[in-house]
Amino acid sequence: MKTILKIISEVTGEIFELWYKKRQIRSKIACLERNKPQTDYDNPGYPLLTIDRLLAYLQQENERRQILEDKAKTNILGITLAFSAILASVALVPRITEAAEHSPGWIIWVFWVFIGLQVFGIIFLLLGGWLALHTLRVSKFYTWTLDDERSITTDEARNTAIKWYLQINQLVHVLKANNLSASYTCIRNGVTALAIAAMLALMIVAAATAG
Secondary structure, eight states: OHHHHHHHHHHTTTHHHHHHHHHHHHHHHHHHHHTOOOTTOOOOSSOOOOHHHHHHHHHHHHHHHHHHHHHHHHHHHHHHHHHHHHHHHHHTHHHHHHHHHTSOTHHHHHHHHHHHHHHHHHHHHHHHHHHHHHHHHOOOOOOOOHHHHHHOOSHHHHHHHHHHHHHHHHHHHHHHHHHHHHHHHHHHHHHHHHHHHHHHHHHHHHHHHHO
């Protein structure tokens, strides 16, 4: 059953799985934001870590954010280049239509499969680009600032505040990573559909030439 669900998720570009996970993560973020610790909180109830170590974790999350956003930008660039190929293939549709009309009857079915794959590929590339852009738009990020340093004076309160920042940032980065994963899947589906469509176009032209 899990294998079937995984296949369905891959074919649909992980869109429905992404929607379900996004609801869960946003709910957790909202819960954390409703329970933001007070700056005068002095009893965290867990062992304290050094401020330097906590700030190092916070910096790691910042680096993770930059990596995810760089990958999203690469996806957008790839889709931009892919659409050049799409425009070229769309321009060939009249010629392929003419070739299909002068081919054996079964080629008509191949032609409609070609059109369907073209539409399927374009839709998934658009979805992949939209998800990549959405990865960049999820911009919420907490960092330790000079104002925090001035207003939060005890080590206990600083530990609590920085750990709260880390929790929010980690959840936001999971959102970004999920969007990026779905973007990759959609792009893969779109490129695969367009590649198969290109092979079918060659088959149609070859059949027309042979006929």
